[in-house]
Amino acid sequence: MQPESAMTPGLEVTVLVSVGRHPLTGRARRADQDARGVELARSLANAQVRLLHAGMRDESSEAALRGYLGMGFTELSLLEQPEGADVLPALAEALDAMSPHLVIAGERAERGEGSGLLPYLLAERLGWPLVSGLAAVESVEEGMATLLQALPRGQRRRLKVRLPVIVTVDDAAPAPRQSAYGPARRGAFETAAGPVSDDEQWAAWQVQPARQRPKRLKIVKAASARDRFKAAAAKAEGGSGQVLTDVTPTQGAEAILTLLREEDVLR
Amino acid sequence: MLDILLPILLFAALAVAALGAWRRVRLWRRGRASQVSVFRGLIAMPRRYLVDLHHVVARDKVMANTHVATAGGFVAALGLAIVVHGLGLAEGVLGWLLLAASATMFAGSLFVVRRRRNPPARLSKGPWMRLPKSLMAFSLGIFVVTLPAVGVLPADAGGWLVALVLAAVVAWGLAELVVGMTWGGPMKHAFAGALHLAFHRRPERFSDTQHGGSPPTGLKALDLDDAEAPLGVGQPSDFTWNQLLGFDACVQCGRCEAVCPAFAAGQPLNPKKLIQDMVVGMAGGSDAQYAGSPYPSPERGDQPVGEHQGSPHGPIVAPASTKDGKALVDAETLWSCTTCRACVEECPMMIEHVDAIVDMRRHLTLEEGATPGKGAEVIDNLIATDNPGGFDPGGRLNWAADLELPLMADVERAEVLLWLGDGVFDMRNQRTLRALVKVLRAADVDFAVLGNEERDSGDVARRLGDEATFQSLARRNIATLSQYRFDCVVTCDPHSFHVLKNEYGAFYPEGQEAGYPVWHHSTFINQLIEAGRLRLAPGQAARVTYHDPCYLGRYNGEYEAPRAVLQALGVELVEMQRSGYRSRCCGGGGGAPVTDIPGKQRIPDMRMGDVRETQAEQVVVGCPQCTAMFEGVVPPAGDEEVAVKDIAEMVAAALDTTPAATSSAPRDTSTAQATEEVMS
Ligand code: SF4
Ligand code: SF4
Numbered sequence: 043m044q045p046e047s048a049m050t051p052g053l054e055v056t057v058l059v060s061v062g063r064h065p066l067t068g069r070a071r072r073a074d075q076d077a078r079g080v081e082l083a084r085s086l087a088n089a090q091v092r093l094l095h096a097g098m099r100d101e102s103s104e105a106a107l108r109g110y111l112g113m114g115f116t117e118l119s120l121l122e123q124p125e126g127a128d129v130l131p132a133l134a135e136a137l138d139a140m141s142p143h144l145v146i147a148g149e150r151a152e153r154g155e156g157s158g159l160l161p162y163l164l165a166e167r168l169g170w171p172l173v174s175g176l177a178a179v180e181s182v183e184e185g186m187a188t189l190l191q192a193l194p195r196g197q198r199r200r201l202k203v204r205l206p207v208i209v210t211v212d213d214a215a216p217a218p219r220q221s222a223y224g225p226a227r228r229g230a231f232e233t234a235a236g237p238v239s240d241d242e243q244w245a246a247w248q249v250q251p252a253r254q255r256p257k258r259l260k261i262v263k264a265a266s267a268r269d270r271f272k273a274a275a276a277k278a279e280g281g282s283g284q285v286l287t288d289v290t291p292t293q294g295a296e297a298i299l300t301l302l303r304e305e306d307v308l309r
Numbered sequence: 310m311l312d313i314l315l316p317i318l319l320f321a322a323l324a325v326a327a328l329g330a331w332r333r334v335r336l337w338r339r340g341r342a343s344q345v346s347v348f349r350g351l352i353a354m355p356r357r358y359l360v361d362l363h364h365v366v367a368r369d370k371v372m373a374n375t376h377v378a379t380a381g382g383f384v385a386a387l388g389l390a391i392v393v394h395g396l397g398l399a400e401g402v403l404g405w406l407l408l409a410a411s412a413t414m415f416a417g418s419l420f421v422v423r424r425r426r427n428p429p430a431r432l433s434k435g436p437w438m439r440l441p442k443s444l445m446a447f448s449l450g451i452f453v454v455t456l457p458a459v460g461v462l463p464a465d466a467g468g469w470l471v472a473l474v475l476a477a478v479v480a481w482g483l484a485e486l487v488v489g490m491t492w493g494g495p496m497k498h499a500f501a502g503a504l505h506l507a508f509h510r511r512p513e514r515f516s517d518t519q520h521g522g523s524p525p526t527g528l529k530a531l532d533l534d535d536a537e538a539p540l541g542v543g544q545p546s547d548f549t550w551n552q553l554l555g556f557d558a559c560v561q562c563g564r565c566e567a568v569c570p571a572f573a574a575g576q577p578l579n580p581k582k583l584i585q586d587m588v589v590g591m592a593g594g595s596d597a598q599y600a601g602s603p604y605p606s607p608e609r610g611d612q613p614v615g616e617h618q619g620s621p622h623g624p625i626v627a628p629a630s631t632k633d634g635k636a637l638v639d640a641e642t643l644w645s646c647t648t649c650r651a652c653v654e655e656c657p658m659m660i661e662h663v664d665a666i667v668d669m670r671r672h673l674t675l676e677e678g679a680t681p682g683k684g685a686e687v688i689d690n691l692i693a694t695d696n697p698g699g700f701d702p703g704g705r706l707n708w709a710a711d712l713e714l715p716l717m718a719d720v721e722r723a724e725v726l727l728w729l730g731d732g733v734f735d736m737r738n739q740r741t742l743r744a745l746v747k748v749l750r751a752a753d754v755d756f757a758v759l760g761n762e763e764r765d766s767g768d769v770a771r772r773l774g775d776e777a778t779f780q781s782l783a784r785r786n787i788a789t790l791s792q793y794r795f796d797c798v799v800t801c802d803p804h805s806f807h808v809l810k811n812e813y814g815a816f817y818p819e820g821q822e823a824g825y826p827v828w829h830h831s832t833f834i835n836q837l838i839e840a841g842r843l844r845l846a847p848g849q850a851a852r853v854t855y856h857d858p859c860y861l862g863r864y865n866g867e868y869e870a871p872r873a874v875l876q877a878l879g880v881e882l883v884e885m886q887r888s889g890y891r892s893r894c895c896g897g898g899g900g901a902p903v904t905d906i907p908g909k910q911r912i913p914d915m916r917m918g919d920v921r922e923t924q925a926e927q928v929v930v931g932c933p934q935c936t937a938m939f940e941g942v943v944p945p946a947g948d949e950e951v952a953v954k955d956i957a958e959m960v961a962a963a964l965d966t967t968p969a970a971t972s973s974a975p976r977d978t979s980t981a982q983a984t985e986e987v988m989s
Contacts, residue, residue, distance in 0.1 A: 225676070
């Protein structure tokens with residue numbers, strides 16, 4: 043994709059991959075966003091890409107993880123963890139030891155907590171910057187990466203970040219390539235035992251299928267059918283938002299709190 | 310002088326040919342192992358030639374007689390020439406026989422000359438253009454040099470100059486017809502073809518073996534338990550040796566090219582060229598010598614020859630990482646095929662194009678992960694939801710909420726297991742299914758469905774080369790089927806029909822087998838009519854034509870039942886020019902709509918053109934794919950739309966609903982209403 047000279051030779055990339063869950067049937071699969079992350083890594087010229095997963099190993103998770111191997115890898119590093127364990131310490135330790143230049147992860151997992159917090163907690167622990175919603179890695183030169191971040195409605199923002207960095211991808215990243223059966227079957231798991239930390243809170247939680255979030259109703263006061271149609275077809279305009287720049291964290295937090303109160307999210 | 314020269318020439322030609330044969334055999338042996346019974350094959354070979362091969366050749370009467378005269382004359386003449394001239398045993402009748410044989414061959418070669426004067430586009434040119442002259446040289450030369458041997462001419466007639474000229478003519482004939490046979494000339498087809506018949510990878514195709522009526526057309530299973538076995542064919546040497554031998558047998562007659570829908574649509578596929586490319590790959594080299602029609606190219610008109618090359622251990626399709634790279638064939642060529650089997654049906658050399666194409670697709674899908682178009686998405690859906698559209702597998706019976714279809718899980722046994730297929734998710738096909746249910750109820754058939762326990766049959770996955778997903782679906786469907794008891798399976802989808810009938814057998818667990826017949830609904834409805842279980846109101850005055858679905862006709866030999874049903878309905882049936890075993894594909898098979906390789910026109914448009922030529926008001930089909938393809942065709946401006954009707958819909962509309970006839974089917978009226986609602 044990129045001219046090779048634009049890349050530092052031997053860029054080390056680690057992609058965090060998880061076991062996904064098909065939204066209709068619940069079958070284990072390669073998680074869509076993680077697979078997009080792998081695709082992004084694959085498209086980097088001159089990169090050494092490594093797959094890393096922390097979690098339980100059983101038949102269905104192994105089949106799902108082989109989905110990533112089928113994208114053209116010979117091995118996947120597996121930090122074996124018991125079910126329900128907090129994988130954060132194990133991942134942080136492994137990444138610290140590997141010290142890659144670039145860590146790519148999906149925005150949020152398709153099963154488990156799925157809070158989307160893991161990349162942030164990792165970044166905090168490692169003290170690395172984090173860029174979310176990545177669309178492309180444009181170039182990596184002399185320890186600086188030029189990244190293209192996806193913003194709503196097709197907008198893009200170019201960022202320059204010092205390596206090492208954690209980036210997350212969502213649906214704006216290029217679609218993953220097909221996973222092929224042959225390499226998936228041949229690929230090997232390189233298992234290592236990481237530190238295990240039990241997630242006590244998680245154990246106490248009760249898990250149930252999520253219900254769809256209620257959507258805010260658009261109240262349209264329209265006299266004619268034409269107006270109603272226009273209102274229905276119109277794109278949601280931001281408009282009423284406000285952009286805060288150069289404010290202190292406290293001011294920012296207050297602004298958020300005020301908004302949440304206005305919207306009746308907090309009472 | 311000739312009596313010295315001729316034996317030398319004859320035995321030298323035979324010796325050089327033997328050397329060539331040894332080298333050619335070594336080329337084939339580069340392929341993988343394949344089990345054949347050598348002895349039985351060799352014994353059966355003459356019969357396979359005279360009966361099975363001739364059955365195909367005889368579709369072109371003139372050509373068949375030409376071939377009999379030329380080939381028969383040649384074989385006899387060569388054999389006798391060895392005896393008469395090689396061993397000098399001209400006594401008695403032998404010399405006269407040789408004269409007769411060479412005369413017959415000469416007569417045959419005159420027809421070959423005639424055909425080569427204005428050869429149809431499907432024939433290859435190049436070295437093939439000199440073949441008639443070589444045939445004449447051989448037959449004429451042998452004839453003349455035999456005249457002295459029987460005493461018609463004095464032994465030294467004409468002196469040494471004439472003798473030299475004659476010897477040269479005979480040498481030319483021998484070089485082309487004997488040496489060329491094993492050194493790669495046009496006559497190679499005779500040598501390779503004979504052995505191909507003996508060692509065919511599908512001996513069950515021939516009439517000397519037993520195959521229980523329908524043609525053996527199921528694909529061969531990949532052994533996925535063997536981690537060493539290659540997943541499909543990525544390089545020519547991944548073919549089995551008898552597949553390679555089969556490619557080598559091609560006579561470049563172009564019959565396959567003439568019937569190939571993808572070629573006619575201007576997609577980059579020509580089955581003849583594909584087979585020749587495999588020969589090029591097997592021997593190593595470039596395709597520059599190819600002298601037939603090239604692959605069409607939507608952008609350039611034709612793909613020029615000489616751009617592609619291959620070797621036995623080189624890739625057939627250039628891997629994606631070598632951008633714009635070319636190897637032996639382009640991936641689009643392999644993905645253009647609809648697996649309609651028209652080429653296999655027409656091939657006089659019994660070459661199995663579809664097997665080869667699917668073998669190569671298997672490599673592309675399973676090893677390279679390079680299924681084009683929507684292929685990858687369809688495969689992912691099949692893996693995650695057991696249907697190609699990615700619909701909720703729990704909603705397979707939503708269309709029939711009002712029909713109260715009996716579930717196998719409840720009744721556990723029934724006369725008929727009605728296999729619904731993935732058409733359950735398609736609103737058009739739901740109409741067909743409703744019609745079929747109505748017909749079954751009118752005939753009081755005890756049937757049940759699998760409902761949400763049914764999965765995609767695996768047809769598309771398999772034709773797209775994803776053998777792993779196919780086998781997984783097949784094994785799970787078999788496990789489900791094995792739980793229940795039924796006399797037969799009936800389905801309105803010829804693809805499910807073919808897979809269940811011909812391809813599931815290989816996946817039954819050890820010690821079990823599919824102990825039930827599978828019927829296409831047209832066959833089953835015909836049985837019902839013949840048994841008097843269906844009362845049809847006579848007199849539908851419609852002019853219809855019938856489109857044979859590939860997977861019902863060529864794959865399973867069922868041409869009669871749908872026509873019998875139409876006859877029972879009393880409609881006027883006009884046949885299209887290409888119907889029966891020559892039916893032209895609708896373009897919907899083999900995952901072709903999924904991979905969607907561009908061409909100059911679309912296959913369904915061409916087939917609807919065939920339909921319009923008959924001036925029929927309706928085209929009757931028996932396949933959800935055909936229905937979808939035909940209904941997607943926009944009629945040319947000013948033309949009436951031709952209605953597309955499934956045969957079940959035709960029958961349902963003709964059911965005799967007078968009170969006397971309907972006493973056994975109280976639900977009929979409600980069904981009809983529901984049908985209208987869905988349609989509106
Ligand atoms: S593959 Fe068969 S039909 Fe096609 S050109 Fe060769 S011999 Fe003829
Ligand atoms: S199966 Fe049909 S589409 Fe495929 S090569 Fe043969 S004739 Fe052409």
